[in-house]
Amino acid sequence: MQYRRVQTKADIEFCKEAILAFRTNLNADTVVNEVFEMISKEGFELIYISSDDNKKAIAFTGYRVIRMLRTGPIIYIDDLYTLPEVRGKGYAGALLDHVAEQATKNGINAIHLDSGYALHTAHRLYLNKGYVLACNHFARQIA
Template sequence: MPTVTLATTDAQIAACFPVIHELRPHLKDAAELVDRVRRQEQEGFQLGYVEEAGKPVACIGFRRQERLVHGPLIYVDDLATLNAVRSKGYGAVMLDWVEALAKAEGRKVVDLDSGTQRTDAHRFYFRQRYAVTAFHFLKYLK
């Protein structure tokens, strides 16, 4: 079973760019990813990854939160696997890992959002026993 490693150095974060870029194509390069991750770390964000042949092939970005509705939880910002290695179980490894982390910390919930257009991802989340429990609303401000 692959091991999840937390990206703590700029080089590790930058190496995750090809994976994250498949999910977040608006990011222009590895330097931008490093800058954004470093800023988000100030809010508790962490980036984990698994490797195949010495390179990241799946990544999970997450943060610990507490909400009135659920109490302490882990929120998954990003879960991405390279298209070339999809269906090898890396996504499940990442979710299993973050769920074990949440349980070890006494958290009862792992929460995530998935774009409405990402139907393949939705099927995956259903297989992982995630439920649709709310609508997520967004308003872009001018």
């Protein structure tokens, strides 16, 4: 499996189908610029695996290094997604392993992520990869 790091708007365009399949709230007309801004200004990393024919991204993860008083520096995984037609082939697990390798390489001792309550298949993967259910995440929408 080869991991590719997004660096250009063309790279984002290559991943666009998978990004929009996962994050249906995003606008297809603006997503490339939004992601590029996150990468260029916020330290966001987007790593993907492409299809065998190299025509599209079939799985991706997006993460960033953040610092919190309670944890010190951590990697926070914003996104992890595999297109439905290629699930069960180990892509998500491989991407999690890649993020863990990056954490080790950069001296970061923890990786965090949030996952929806009903995503039991994803939860099994996280538990099998050594993640623990460490807390509840609360959110408040502001108009």
